[in-house]
Amino acid sequence: MPTFVYMTRCDGCGHCVDICPSDIMHIDKTYRRAYNIEPNMCWECYSCVKACPQNAIDVRGYADFAPLGHSVRVVRDEEKGVIAWRIKFRNGKKDLNLMAPITTKPWGKHITKLADQPAPSQEMRDSQLLFNEPKYIRMDDGDIHTLKSNGLKMKQGVQY
Amino acid sequence: MATKTIVEDNIDILVAGAGLGGTGAAWEARYWGQDKKIVIAEKANIDRSGAVAQGLYAINCYMGTRWGENNPEDHVRYARIDLMGMVREDLLFDMARHVDSAVHHFEEWGMPIMRDPDKGSYLREGRWQIMIHGESYKPLVAEAAKTSADKVFNRVCITHLLMDDAKENRIAGAVGFNVRTGNYHVFKSKTVICGAGGASNIFKPRSVGEGAGRVWYAPWSSGSAYALMINAGAKMTQMENRIVLARFKDGYGPVGAYFLHLKTYTQNGYGEEYESKWFPALQEMVGKEYLDPELSHATHRPIPTCLRNHAIINEVNAGRGPSHMVTMPSFQDPHLEEIGWHNFLGMTVGQAVLWAATDVDPKNENPELTTSEPYVMGSHATGSGAWCSGPEDLSPPEYYWGYNRMMTVEGLFGAGDAVGGTPHAFSSGSFTEGRLAAKAACKYIDDGKAEGINVSDKQINDLKEVVFKPMEHYTVHRNEIVAGDVNPNYHNPRQFQDRLQKLMDEYGGGVTVNYMTNDKLLNIGLKKLQIMEEDLEKIAAKDFHELLRAWEIKHRHRTSECVLQHTLFRKETRWPGYYYRGDAMKLDDENWHVLTVSRRDPSTGEYTMEKAPLYHLVDEAE
Numbered sequence: 001m002p003t004f005v006y007m008t009r010c011d012g013c014g015h016c017v018d019i020c021p022s023d024i025m026h027i028d029k030t031y032r033r034a035y036n037i038e039p040n041m042c043w044e045c046y047s048c049v050k051a052c053p054q055n056a057i058d059v060r061g062y063a064d065f066a067p068l069g070h071s072v073r074v075v076r077d078e079e080k081g082v083i084a085w086r087i088k089f090r091n092g093k094k095d096l097n098l099m100a101p102i103t104t105k106p107w108g109k110h111i112t113k114l115a116d117q118p119a120p121s122q123e124m125r126d127s128q129l130l131f132n133e134p135k136y137i138r139m140d141d142g143d144i145h146t147l148k149s150n151g152l153k154m155k156q157g158v159q160y
Numbered sequence: 161m162a163t164k165t166i167v168e169d170n171i172d173i174l175v176a177g178a179g180l181g182g183t184g185a186a187w188e189a190r191y192w193g194q195d196k197k198i199v200i201a202e203k204a205n206i207d208r209s210g211a212v213a214q215g216l217y218a219i220n221c222y223m224g225t226r227w228g229e230n231n232p233e234d235h236v237r238y239a240r241i242d243l244m245g246m247v248r249e250d251l252l253f254d255m256a257r258h259v260d261s262a263v264h265h266f267e268e269w270g271m272p273i274m275r276d277p278d279k280g281s282y283l284r285e286g287r288w289q290i291m292i293h294g295e296s297y298k299p300l301v302a303e304a305a306k307t308s309a310d311k312v313f314n315r316v317c318i319t320h321l322l323m324d325d326a327k328e329n330r331i332a333g334a335v336g337f338n339v340r341t342g343n344y345h346v347f348k349s350k351t352v353i354c355g356a357g358g359a360s361n362i363f364k365p366r367s368v369g370e371g372a373g374r375v376w377y378a379p380w381s382s383g384s385a386y387a388l389m390i391n392a393g394a395k396m397t398q399m400e401n402r403i404v405l406a407r408f409k410d411g412y413g414p415v416g417a418y419f420l421h422l423k424t425y426t427q428n429g430y431g432e433e434y435e436s437k438w439f440p441a442l443q444e445m446v447g448k449e450y451l452d453p454e455l456s457h458a459t460h461r462p463i464p465t466c467l468r469n470h471a472i473i474n475e476v477n478a479g480r481g482p483s484h485m486v487t488m489p490s491f492q493d494p495h496l497e498e499i500g501w502h503n504f505l506g507m508t509v510g511q512a513v514l515w516a517a518t519d520v521d522p523k524n525e526n527p528e529l530t531t532s533e534p535y536v537m538g539s540h541a542t543g544s545g546a547w548c549s550g551p552e553d554l555s556p557p558e559y560y561w562g563y564n565r566m567m568t569v570e571g572l573f574g575a576g577d578a579v580g581g582t583p584h585a586f587s588s589g590s591f592t593e594g595r596l597a598a599k600a601a602c603k604y605i606d607d608g609k610a611e612g613i614n615v616s617d618k619q620i621n622d623l624k625e626v627v628f629k630p631m632e633h634y635t636v637h638r639n640e641i642v643a644g645d646v647n648p649n650y651h652n653p654r655q656f657q658d659r660l661q662k663l664m665d666e667y668g669g670g671v672t673v674n675y676m677t678n679d680k681l682l683n684i685g686l687k688k689l690q691i692m693e694e695d696l697e698k699i700a701a702k703d704f705h706e707l708l709r710a711w712e713i714k715h716r717h718r719t720s721e722c723v724l725q726h727t728l729f730r731k732e733t734r735w736p737g738y739y740y741r742g743d744a745m746k747l748d749d750e751n752w753h754v755l756t757v758s759r760r761d762p763s764t765g766e767y768t769m770e771k772a773p774l775y776h777l778v779d780e781a782e
Contacts (some may be wrong), residue, residue, distance in 0.1 A: 002373060021204040021213045022373075022380050023315075023339055023708055037705070040372040041379050044510035045214035061510070061517040062371035065410045070516035072509060076295070081270075083295050085505050087512055091519045098501055102296040105270035108303045112265065114190035115308065125603065128254075128551055130595050131191040136261035138226040145225075145232050145257040146553055147777060152233060154556055155776050 002042030002059055003049065005034050009056030016048035016057060025057075050076040050083075078107050163342045165624065168311070171349035172196035173601050175309075175594075176318045176334050177203070177384065179210020180298075180587045181576025182355025183305040184262065184594025185601075189353075190308035192602035198309045201336060201347060203317035203708065204380065206302040210357060211378050212587050215295040217506030218417060219273075220586035222290045223260050227281040232256035233778045235288065239584040240778075242464050242541055244450055244734050244747065246398060246755060248581030249777045250550035250559050255585055259592045263290075266588075269300055286420035287460075288584070295506055301591065315339050318384070319627050319711045321352060321392040321572065326614040329393065331571035333615065335623050339708045344624050350610035351571045351601040355594060358537025358544065358577035359383030359719045361657065363402075364665035364672065365533045367410070374510050376405050376412040377535045382712035383719030385545070385578040386536070390718055393762045395547035395568040397580035397755050397772070399719075400726035402534040403542035404469050404675060404738050408485065409528040413511025415485065417503045422490045426472070426529060429482050434475040435468065442470055445736055446747040465541040469531050469737030473674060483529040487522035497523060533671050534739065536723055538577040539590050542738075544723075545580030547757050547772070548573075551596075556775045563604050565597040568759070571610055573597040581755060630710040634700035650700035653709035656692070660713065663688050664720050668727065669739040678742040682728040689721050722767075726756050729769040 003025070005016075010033040016025040017034060024038040025048050034057070036042060049057045061070060069090040076083045081103040087096040114131060134144045143149065173189045175182045178200045189198045202209050223230045235256040240247050267273050272293035274283035282290040306312060317336045324330035333349040360377040373379050390396060407415055418424045428434040436453065443451045446467070456463050472483045491497045500522060504512040514520075520527050538545035546567045550559045565573050575597045576590035585593060604610065637649040645652055651659070664670060667685030669677035677685075696714055701707040732748040733741045754771040761768070 002370060019205055019208050021209050021378065023204065023705060026705070039370045042370075042373040043214070043379050044374065044513060045208070045378075046509050047208040047213055059509075059513055061513045062367065062369070062374055062410075064367055064369035064371040066371075066514050066517035068517070070513065072513045072516055074505075074509075078296075085512075087501065087516050089516050089519050089521070093519070094516070094521055096501060098498065098505060100293045100295065100502060100506070101272045102293065103270040103300070104272050107270070111269045111300075111304045111307055113307045114187065115194060117191055119194050120192065125192065125606075128553055130258055130261060130599060131188060132265070133258070133261050136264045137258065138260070139264060140226070142225075145253075150231060150233055152777050155779075 002039050002044050002062060003036045003057055004060055006056050006058065007031070007033065009054045010034055011054055013053060015051045015053060019047045019051045021045065021047060046074060049074055076102065081107070165344045165346065167346045167348065168199060169348045170197055171199045171333065171347055172351065172605055173198045173598065174334060174347050174349035174352045175200045176352055176354050176388065177356030178206045178305060179355060179357060179576060180212055180301060180590040181578065181594040182353065183301040184591035185353040185355060185575055185598040186305040187308045188595035189598035189602060192599045196602065196605070199347060199349070200305060200309050200312045201316045201318050201334065201345070202312070202314055203339060205314045206305060206312060207299045210298065211381060212298045213378065214509060215506050216292065216297050216587055217294060217503045218285050218289045218291050219263060219588045220289045220416070221259055221584060221589040222263050222282065222288065223256055224281065225260060227279070230287070235584070236778045237780070238288065238462065242462055243401070243543060243583050244446070244464055244466065245753065245774070246401065246734065247543055247583060248550065248559065248755070249775060250555040251548065251579065251582045253777055254551050254554055254564070254596065255582055255589045255592050258596065259588050262588050262592045262595065266300065269304065271297065271300055285417050289416060289420065291421070293506065297587065313345065316345050317708050317711060318356070318388065320623050321388050322348070322615050322619065323392065324613045325616045325619060326612050329569055330613065331392065331569055332613045335620065335627065337627055337707065339704050342704045344627065346620055348615055350605050350613060351573060353573045353575060353594065353597045353601060354385055354388060354578040355575050356385035356388060356578065357381035358385060358535065359716055360535055362536060362660060362664050362716045362720050363533045363668065363670040364661035366530070366671055371410065374410065374412060376407060376532050377537060381537070382715050383536060384715045385574070386722060387715035387718035389546045389567060389572065389574070389578065390722055390760050391762060392569050392572060393759065394572060395757050395759045396722055397545065397547045397757050398726070399536070399544045399722045399758065400730050400756060401542050401544050401735065402536050402723060402738060403540060404534050405532040406469050406472055406529055407532055408511055409482070409530040411508065411511030411514040412532060413504050413508045417499065418485060418487065422496050422500055424485050424487045424490050427484050427486055427526070428475050428480040429484065430480055434480065435471040438471040438474050442467060442736065445733065445745060447749065450747065466735040466737035472529070472531055473737060477674065484526040485529050486526050488524065488526055491523040534669065534675070536719055538580055538582065539585045541583055543581045543583035545578050546574050548579050554777065558773055559775065564600040565593060566600060566604065571604060573601050630699045630701035631707055633698060634702050637700065647700070650698045651695065652700055653706055653713045656696065656699060656713045659692060660717060660720060663692070668724055675739045676742050677727065677739060679728060682724050685724050686721065686728070689717065689724065692717060722758060722760065725758055725767045725769065730756050
């Protein structure tokens, strides 16, 4: 049933409930721990698995086509900026460890805060340009593309 | 039934749904509207919502003008031939000329974009795709949106748009409910940028149980973009243009990197090349203008996605399935093998889970492919969505009414799946469309177009009753039965979803009928949808979670109705491999080289269909 929660690891913190895009991780009222209330609306997106501080959530492939006995586990570390995966096959013949960066910079520190930018001029407002354009289109002094600059003419109908 | 009513007043820009389109809109809006009130409403949590929730391993729309790789018109040619001609070239050109600036910002914010070690430019997967480590793509753009927005309302599902009571056909905000607290939320806003999603789960999936969640497009993509806009009376375009995907079987793992970067290719079940033998007959159906294998070979013009599907479908039907992806040669290279796995982990983990479960090692065997059930969306190799104004400097009069990406309802803008006629925008293009819509929305307000908006308490209170009716209905009828879900007075959301999927599959051209439909079937389908609409008044929700599902299925139903109306209107088979009109099996450029446009009258429910002219900005030659 796509995601499931290990009884002995979950402490009911609710991080998975906060993050699940499908609203299917809920807290069981008797056990005060999380569980997947609607497995056939689970995308196996691993958002809850990555968010769980106790590593209590795992995935068991969809029952209508995935045999038992496999494992795909993950640890996502925002501070170190990496994600680490381990894939284990049912027959035990393959055991892959894969790591990838998730960011090149300290998390969230380098986002352009537009409230701090000087307000755009009227000329800029009347133009076709967006913030930081034309500079950021080509990272040089070139201008935005137009029909005229690219030698294009509008025609109606079949043109093949 | 409802708990509190919470009114957020004096909003300038309301972003309804914040995936890639919505986050782009919220972020950019702050630059053009530094004194404006920007609010986001999202049914999930913007850190992991929308189609990019689990990440991406590639950005599929990047021109690379900075390295002299492509110009916007090249991208227009590509998207146009892939969609068999049916695109809005003004919107496509506009998106393409801005998209690189979005990607350059992503890199600056910390997105790991791979570089070509020899050229120093971004590492190309294909002509348009660049490779990224994008597991955190969505959290990253969400951070950007948060720096601009005044308020973010997570877990608030928008159910309806509010209309101005002072001026006809003008937007005035939106209403919805919090899926956790059940509070009724009213957003009074001068403009709305619809960033909600396309539709999965309206056609019966190939999976039969839990695997129904392993849809190609996210299961939470409930067609809300379309239903919200259609119900507000906005004109829609190209809604017949549903998409079918050729993907790894059951897991629907992506094939783009496999084809383009890993140089894998397809074979039939007997190890033979099969595509070319279907092309002569297919060329008879669509004409040499659209399928010319020799020209494609010589010029690298792509063979349209739908036509390649057609070959797989026919080969399997001829008894030579399954289709296989030939991975074994490439996967002997450990570096390429690693990329193959990373590609899944970055955007479709479920495929890695499935191969681990079935011991499929692409180094030792060639995995199976299949064609998926159809989906309705507007940012991949299909362009369903609202009929929007283009930019002033690119659009002919029929495509231009003052504000870029504004729909035919004043003050209602869109981005991503919401905008029609702009396929191949993907993540970066959707974010870019959001930016364009945000600038235009600010201008609309600054021009005084949103003055004097009035939303009556009656409209707000009437909608409140409508929003919570499924829970009320449940309460009234629940105790007529002992237990269980079989009740003569209601269906629950899952029961309605099964009913919709079966109906759309059998009458609208789903997998069990090999994507085939005709005018007779479509008319029956429409009639059944109308009866279903009557029954949807009796949908029951036992809690707030089911209320969310109830509104999702209502949105899926409205989307489906529009899809069938458009499919019936376009009397030709424009996209063999996406769907077939059995009563008009040929492409018909003489009558149908046009865009289809519909409007549903909100007061009567009647659809008006029209043909809109197709303008070409770009000629064929490169």
